[in-house]
Amino acid sequence: MIIMDYQIQLSTLLKIIPMVIVGFIVYFIIKTLIQRRFKIKVLITIFEYCFILSIITILKITGIISGNFGATSIFAGNVNFSFSLFEEGLSRATVLNLILFIPFGFLAALAVKKLREKWFYGILIGLIFSIVIEFLQSFTGRYVQIDDVMMNTIGSFIGYGISCFILVLVDKTNIKHGKKD
Template identity: 55%
Template sequence: MLESYLQVAEVMFMQVRLKAFIIFCVYTCAKFLVKRKCEFKPFKMLCEFGWILTVLLILKITGITTGDFGTTSVFDGNVQISFNISIENFSIATLLNLILFIPFGFFSAGVLKKLRSKWIYGILIGLIFSLTVEFLQTFIGRFVELEDVLMNTMGAFIGYEIMVLVIKLKDRMKMGALKVE
């Protein structure tokens, strides 16, 4: 079962990578036109591309970019929302929700410098994006679960914390290199 989920994710990754690259190029050109200077910061550029790729992949996997949007399910009262949170029903899908948002939190902290100042921002960025995804799923007839929001938020926070640690280590190594010279 896990293997089939991973195969589907791999296919979706292959489908969105070119779109992500095109969006990244347009974003980079727009940034250049606004700032009027060319800054080549490989780490930041990698994070920007990774963030765009991750957002597109999440939107594809959750059906947002491929779904058939309509308001009939919302206005007819056919929206299915589950507020159940159960550790007993912990499944592979629940684990994949957590894993899916780790790169989102990781790259968000790399792209948005202001997020790194307080840990609550790591939770908020994941919560806001997860709620947005779950809200949009109501318009394509998908099942909305509170458990998904919690797992997505937790995954984003884990990724956020990992990036904060990576940046701290990078800064320490840079400071260590400066002291040696």
């Protein structure tokens, strides 16, 4: 069953690549205009692209992209909120929420240098993105759960932690071999 979920997610990923390329070009143009210089660091650019890819993939999988938005569901009272924790136990969907956000947190720390300054940023970025997704899902008629916010945030922080750990190892290796940034 989980393998089938991964196949669906891989299929979704392949379908959104053109959208990601357009999004990345827009991001890169805006970044260049803000910084007022055209400078490309290949590795950072790859991380930024992958981070945008993870964001758009999550938005697609959660139904935000190509979702059926409408405020009528909210005004008609058709929004389903659940504020109880693990009402269904540790379900497959709960675990998939955790797994879905690990690459997001991992790539966030690699793509955005400012996020590496404090560990709290690793939690905050996952929390904010997850809350935005759950809020937007209320307009698509999907089920909004506090469990999702919690698992998404934990997944993001796990990815963030792995990324920071790898960066520390790389820094130690560079110092040991006399290399600088």
